[in-house]
Amino acid sequence: MGLFDFLKPKVEPRQSIQIIPANRLECDSSKTAIVAALFKTPKEQRDAVWDKTFYENVAHASFACATPQVLTGPDGFPYFILNTPEENKPFESFCISNMKDDFLLANGWGVVFNPTAYNSADWVFTYGDIVGLHLNNKFIDETDPSDIENIEFTKTVGALKKEEKVMIAQPSVDYLPFATRHALKLFLQSKGIKKPKLMLLNCYTESKVTRKLAFNIHPEDYPITSQLDYLMQQVGWFLPRQYIIIPLPKKSPLASGFYDM
Known part of the structure; x- marks a missing residue:
């Protein structure tokens, strides 16, 4: 997810948070140079080759952190700041491949590269992108458009189809890690859902076979459709981009299959 107008609204950075630096074994300064060069390519010139090169290198590239280390984006979500290191200047190295398990997943943070005072950033990874890296050992930038219905913003929200046969299960940790469940639970509670559930x-x-996630977010509770759409998009920020999420009516025969989060 690359957002180039990431900081359009005024964004107040969070206070500096003390973090134990990640293990440096997987950080690679040679990949830093590759990614830094890619960032200089104008957005309109970035093609499939650009994407492939970027995703192959960004997870292990070494970057410098900022002070403060975390900011709240215009979407209301927290992002750890990574800056391209200055030439011939020592810096404390951070790379996403280590950060994800050291503190990103546990804290519910995304990552923003080189945010500026001029209302832009070179790239943004949502928390869901980080979850995808954790589960697949690579960033995934593919979604089958036949499986989804795009609504406002960027997250994919699906629907149940009449011809589908459905089996209900609790997602495994290989599909939805415990840290991600916890982050989602806290978020849903902040939205007034006292006992978040999922299936x-x-x-x-x-x-x-298509897998779809549902939470106890019911259309009946949101008479204004745009409010439901917005909440579903926010939930999608926590999930890998290829995941499909659906709202279930309270009277759906499937609604009895929810599991406590």
């Missing part, structure tokens, strides 16, 4: 729906058709 994984395995949806079967003749040709394939």
Whole structure:
């Protein structure tokens, strides 16, 4: 998720947080040079080759942190700041491949590269992007458009189809890590859902199986559709981009299958 107008609204940085630096074994300064050069490419000139090179190198590239280390973005979510290190100047090295397990997943943070006072950033990874890296050992930038319905913003929200047969399960830690469940639980509680619940729906058709996540977010509680859409988009910030999330009506026969978070 690359947001180039990331800081359009005025953003107040958080107070500096003391963090134990990540193990440096997987940080690679040669990849830093590659990513820094990629950032200089104008947005309109970035193609599939650019994307491939970026995703192959960014997770292990060494970057410098800022002071303060975390800011709250215009979307209301926290982001750890990584800056391209200055030439011939020593810096404390951070790379996402280590950061994800050291503190990003546990704290519910995304990552922003080189945010500026001029309402821009070179790149943004949501918390869900970090979860995807944790689960797949690589960033995933692919979503099958036939599986989703795009609504306002960028997150994919799906629907149950009449021809689908559905089996309900609780998502495994290999699909939704405990740290991610906890971050989502706290977020949903902050939105007034006192006892957050979830379920994984395995949806079967003749040709394939599609997995969809549902939370106890019900359309009946949001008479203004845009409010429901916005909340679903916010939930999507915590999830890998290829995940599909759906709202379930309270009277749905599937609604009895929720698990406590």
